[in-house]
Amino acid sequence: MNAKLSRRHALGAMGAGLIAPVAARAADKGTLDGALWFSTQSDAPWQSRKVPALAPANPANFFGIDATVNLAKPRQTMRGFGACFNELGWVALSALTPADRHAAMATLFARDQAAFSLCRTPVGANDFARGWYSYDETAGDFDLKRFSIANDHQTLIPFIKEAQSFRPDLQLWASPWSPPSWMKKNGFYAMAKPWPGGKDTGIRDDQTGHEGEDHFIQEDRYFDAYARYFGRYVQEYAKLGITIGTVMPQNEFNSAQPYASCCWTPEGLARFLPFLGREMDKVGTKVFFGTLERGNPALLEKVMADPKAAAVIKGVGVQWDGKRALPEIARHMPDLEIWGTEWECGTASNDWHYARYGWTNLHRYITFGASAWDYWNAALPTGGLSGWGWPQNSLIVVDPKAKTWRLTPDYWLMRHVSSYVQVGARAIPVDSFLGFDDHLAFRNADGSLVLIANNAQGQAQRVRFGVAGKVLEVDLPADSLNTLVLPASALA
Template sequence: MEQGANRGIKRRDAMALIGMGAAAAGMPGMSAAARAPVPAATPERTAGGARWLATVAGRPWQGRALPALGAVSADPFAVGATVRLDAPRQTIAGFGGAFSEKGWQALMALPPARRSEALAALFGDDGCGFNHCRTPIGANDISRGWYSYDETPGDYDLAHFTIANDRDTLIPFIQAAQRLRPDLKVWASPWSPPTWMKQGGHYAQAPAWPGQPSNGITPAQLGQEGRDSFRLDDRTLAAYARYFRRYVEEYAKAGIRIDTVMPQNEFNSAQPFPSCCWTPEGLARFIPFLAREMDKVGTRVFFGTLERGNIDLFDRVMAHPDAAAAIKGIGVQWAGKDALGPLRERYPALELWGSEQECGVGTNDWRYARYGWQTIKRYFEHGATVWTYWNMAMPQGGMSGWGWPQNSLVEVDTNAGTFRLGEDYWLVRHLSAHVRPGARLVPVESFLGYVDQLAFRNPDGSLVLVASNAVAQPSTVTYRIGDKTLALPLEPDSLNTVIVPADRLA
């Protein structure tokens, strides 16, 4: 996360209630506020397999009867927006969130049956269906505390390397997800290398925030944006690259394949929690070392994560041929979204991932879900192929280990042993539940101002249209889809997903 403005085995049985919306159906473990009933007159699935699901604040995942597709009118002003089935864009790899130690601790506070329901809500076929998730290499700000896999000073041979810490939390969390989603892809990045590999010898880069306990950092150990905190001699760079390889190998022994790594989370940000500042030139020196080790284990190297809206930071890395040849994609988060346009224009061959949804301040409210929708939309419109939420689960209050309250998809009352699916959960599910890996983004064009939607064409030919009505009054938008039209009456302040099977589009 970034401080301030810069900032298979299918559990269909456990998900029976989620099929019509877990909160709406009164799923065990849900708060009363999320149990609004689904009107019987508005089925979730209509004739021919078409579906329409709508969410407004406090009433998620409501089934609606989808209007029949009609003929195209001769009046050009009768169509609000045109879904360009003939002009597909990038291929979508998937959706997911971040595994964390505190997230697993929260889930473990639930009775086993409710924990299964929460996991199924995230990974099950009748939940979000997450298939593409993130995990930290060592400690991050949602860890139980600071640790790395080798804190023995000068251990260049990594004789003391161990992932023992992760066997209590991160590994069982990922394995639980794999039981529901055997095709799960996992990518990873560190927040800080072992302290002995850093110039200042401390896991953090900044003092604790006001009101928080001291992290013990001294003025001589502080990091600074634009300066390398990592020791850039070849011996240390090579050891750190082997550190990544040992991590990938040890996780593989636990049955977890790490598909992709990024060298550093938010490499510009000096934080009071685990962090490490790098210059673009420092990363350009490290990436070839990293790529050589990752080639040995079949793991890709992406650049990231970029948390600044300055494309020059990436250009300076790509100016080094060995680093540029190793980079297969780029992860972007927080203010990095301001660089999305130039990134897509200058580097069209690189995969572009939304690597972290902004975490909010623990309110888990509809206003922030609304902001999240606009952020997700921005990423996909600029060519993103992956979207990654941040905390999949947190205890109520959602406090990080270093004093930042956090939003999450699943909010756990650890005292009562219950959980609530937050507003962000329904936002993400409106996309992830129906947009399949291999789907293509389909542009939607409008000259009448109807620009608040995303459309995708699944591999089976079905169309997924996610449409927002952000205003406080009903709005009917007529979409042209091929040689048919769909007039969609949208509730005020609503988010809607429409699924039209391929045979209805023929």
């Protein structure tokens, strides 16, 4: 089979959801025994390559080293990578046969594939729900007598259960897009008029809201009821064998949207957080601040200045323009754990260009100390349209009519970082005074090294990495992402 046909074969397998296992091979002379290398270009995903043997480093080749993997200075401990369980994702996957759905889910969660370990799920409806719902829409039900997760038994719970069949130790965190509508000042789930061509929600002019205002009713009885609402949610999921390990009080608390949303001020969140912390302590669930979608670190600093609120917060979730706040958060709050909570959604283009943009974002988050990074939609139907009119990217695209599915370039980017970086790995600096710094490295607990090497150039690029006093010289294909796994024995 020639190279061109081989690439077509790989793409055909990707489109059908077939991933051939990597056959074990004996070490060739001049290659590194026990090492792995997978490379992805726009038209050739996950190509296996041979890893050259490490060469001894010596003063004569010191200035020939392009980048140094600094094993002596491990950084943040990694919590995991994953995506979000959304209702429309399960609706899309449900159009497949059980066997095909199982195969699609395997690409995300099987340990020999993307091996996702930390995922997000919504508390009630989000913009990729089938429609608006909360777990208690009975006005004035402060005792939560009508609380019910019945809706989730149709979609989110089977979605998560299918993932757990591959990954029983899957970690989950959750956040709401909107509280029950009766807990909000406008009495409505959305906060803005529809976009042109978007869903007509029936929201009145006097029900719209704005950034910088508290739209949750700022009274203790509402704070108390809402905190217990979180507690009931965690408890009901726990009864099903689904542990919610972390919650965040509000998705994008500065954004008034034409779908489920609720704006808060930092002061309003600071008032609520002690109530939430009290209830989450009862169920053993951590509280993170977020999700922060603005590049303004003062929004977090104001909350952390409140001692009662700060005592509750164990970390911060950052997404979208919040990435601009990362340097300040990392500099001034080095003990606060950072999670990248949502890939920027795209417009259903699902192309290589956007995957390349995703790499730039991911690299920024890890460089500034993020210990987790989650994609957004795990799966969507063709067109990727939300119920409120925004087409977005996904890792898996399902054609409901043809009952087929395919993987997108975003999937391969996620797999490059998630497949071999184990929970508990340490991020390792990759230093270069020559500009060869567009790489990431991680050291697993078993001593193996995972090097994610990027080549954004339009031609092949030779890079010499200094590793453990040795030299790894690799020829990175043009416009490629590469995952290299070096066994602990090679670094001794």
